[in-house]
Amino acid sequence: MDLIERIDEWARAAPEHLAHVSRERTLTYGELARRSAALAAWLLRALPDDRAPIAVQGHKEPEMLIAFLGAVKAGHPYIPIDVTTPPARVERIVATARAPLTLTPARVAAIVAEAGDAAPDPVHRVAANDPFYIIFTSGSTGEPKGVVITLACLTSFLDWMLAEQRLVEQRETFLNQAPFSFDLSVMDTYLSLATGGTLFSIDKDDIANPAQLYRALTHSNATVWVSTPSFAQMCLVEKTFSAAMLPRVRRFLFCGETLAPEVAAALLDRFPDAQVWNTYGPTETTVATTSVRIDGETLTRYRPLPVGYAKPDSRVVVLDEDGRVAVNGERGEIVIAGPNVSPGYISRPDLTAKAFFTLYGMPAYHTGDWGYFQNGLLFYEGRRDQQVKLHGHRIELGDVEANLQALPGVRDGVVLVKMKDGAPDSLAAFVILNDHSADSEFEISRALKNRMAERLPVYMIPRKFHFLSAFPMTANGKADRKKLAEMLA
Ligand code: AMP
Numbered sequence: 001m002d003l004i005e006r007i008d009e010w011a012r013a014a015p016e017h018l019a020h021v022s023r024e025r026t027l028t029y030g031e032l033a034r035r036s037a038a039l040a041a042w043l044l045r046a047l048p049d050d051r052a053p054i055a056v057q058g059h060k061e062p063e064m065l066i067a068f069l070g071a072v073k074a075g076h077p078y079i080p081i082d083v084t085t086p087p088a089r090v091e092r093i094v095a096t097a098r099a100p101l102t103l104t105p106a107r108v109a110a111i112v113a114e115a116g117d118a119a120p121d122p123v124h125r126v127a128a129n130d131p132f133y134i135i136f137t138s139g140s141t142g143e144p145k146g147v148v149i150t151l152a153c154l155t156s157f158l159d160w161m162l163a164e165q166r167l168v169e170q171r172e173t174f175l176n177q178a179p180f181s182f183d184l185s186v187m188d189t190y191l192s193l194a195t196g197g198t199l200f201s202i203d204k205d206d207i208a209n210p211a212q213l214y215r216a217l218t219h220s221n222a223t224v225w226v227s228t229p230s231f232a233q234m235c236l237v238e239k240t241f242s243a244a245m246l247p248r249v250r251r252f253l254f255c256g257e258t259l260a261p262e263v264a265a266a267l268l269d270r271f272p273d274a275q276v277w278n279t280y281g282p283t284e285t286t287v288a289t290t291s292v293r294i295d296g297e298t299l300t301r302y303r304p305l306p307v308g309y310a311k312p313d314s315r316v317v318v319l320d321e322d323g324r325v326a327v328n329g330e331r332g333e334i335v336i337a338g339p340n341v342s343p344g345y346i347s348r349p350d351l352t353a354k355a356f357f358t359l360y361g362m363p364a365y366h367t368g369d370w371g372y373f374q375n376g377l378l379f380y381e382g383r384r385d386q387q388v389k390l391h392g393h394r395i396e397l398g399d400v401e402a403n404l405q406a407l408p409g410v411r412d413g414v415v416l417v418k419m420k421d422g423a424p425d426s427l428a429a430f431v432i433l434n435d436h437s438a439d440s441e442f443e444i445s446r447a448l449k450n451r452m453a454e455r456l457p458v459y460m461i462p463r464k465f466h467f468l469s470a471f472p473m474t475a476n477g478k479a480d481r482k483k484l485a486e487m488l489a
Helices: 003-013 029-046 062-073 087-097 105-115 151-165 184-194 204-208 210-220 229-236 261-270 296-301 349-355 397-405 441-453 481-488
Strands: 018-022 025-028 054-058 078-082 101-103 131-137 145-150 173-176 198-201 224-227 251-254 275-280 290-293 315-319 332-337 356-359 362-374 377-383 387-390 393-396 410-420 423-433 464-467
Touching: 003 029, 003 062, 003 151, 003 184, 018 029, 018 062, 025 029, 025 062, 029 062, 029 105, 054 062, 054 087, 062 078, 062 105, 078 087, 087 131, 087 145, 101 105, 131 151, 145 151, 151 184, 173 184, 173 210, 184 198, 184 224, 204 210, 210 229, 224 229, 229 251, 229 261, 261 275, 261 296, 315 362, 332 356, 349 356, 349 362, 387 423, 393 397, 397 410, 397 423, 397 441, 410 481, 423 441, 423 481, 441 464
Parallel strands: 018 198, 054 078, 054 101, 078 131, 173 198, 173 224, 224 251, 251 275, 423 464
Antiparallel strands: 018 025, 131 145, 275 290, 315 332, 332 362, 356 362, 362 377, 387 393, 410 423
């Protein structure tokens, strides 16, 4: 049984069981199977001759899941795009992927309402080596890049997590914090759907309103918590965020950025019946490739915390500067090989050739992450390039810079991360203007932010702009990022 059949099987076994809860809206397994089949039948009629990706733009609506499954049942991968993405960036994503159609929750609901009960022909489904989803991440030149993930990649990830996490079928409720456009959401969404669980979404308005968020969490009854460490850290500010609020939670699964020991320790303290897991991996290798349980002993033994052991069907190695496998404890670039490695970036053979290669006869990916092994455990030590993680969001500083430099009136721009208490806090831009107009720096900053918001998601917009007449230079004539960073300290 492949993943799609497995999800449909829950619709036969337990059609009334809740597959998704999003605010006051619910979706049962029966509804999910019927409606995604109806959408797939419609797609097969609307696009009979191609298997092009289908863009799906929305937020946490049940129609998002219907659209994802509807697409793959008709043989199309889907591209999840969050509703907060500005139209100019959506256009670039759609153009790069040559997506013939962008579905919204309203459109999905209308199609499903009209379509009736026609079931799609199963032979059209996405097969193992076909693309299943394409997630766009920040690209260093200002163009988002689309990571292609096949059904086989996703299956390799899920089979590993299912074997390791010992979830109880039809009994789990998974917290869905990350937007569907971020591959962390794949962890909660498909672990839940594969095990007949319930996916409980919290949305951006919940996250922006603490009282509402804690009400939603109390109401969730979650047993498996999936989020970025930043999100858990934010929740920990609330004293009542504990087993009293979430009495059924048994697992905290983290991925996407550094898990601070203080966060893990506080969670173990406040949720004595729950396990805390750190998992690591880029979108290009399907959510996560390594994992480790962080218990009291791991906390006392290691600083920083390890990111884990490789999943059994994959190889994770650290390569030194000469491309040789580094010895234990030696620092180098983390390389991941295995069936979970993406075939590459859509429509970008140039970027694909740079990052992907073959190792041990398996597809492999240069993560750009520094790391080392100790006692068989992988440790993460930062990036070799200008990619950063800000509150869980993956951002190429070059992406922000390219979009800043393209604005009229801007002669040059450098974007850096401002740190606070040792952790990334916000983006700061250094700008050289073509000419200093009569406007105040406050007004110019506001105008630049507004212009950038037309092109970039809100989390990629610098919080503060510093105006200079020239940048400090390095010996070889580049803007001296180190000196600029010192100006932020
Ligand atoms: P994304 O593709 O958004 O999942 O981002 C992947 C990048 O996030 C990785 O290449 C790492 O730089 C970072 N990352 C992911 N998981 C972890 C982790 N557990 N600890 C530290 N950094 C992480």
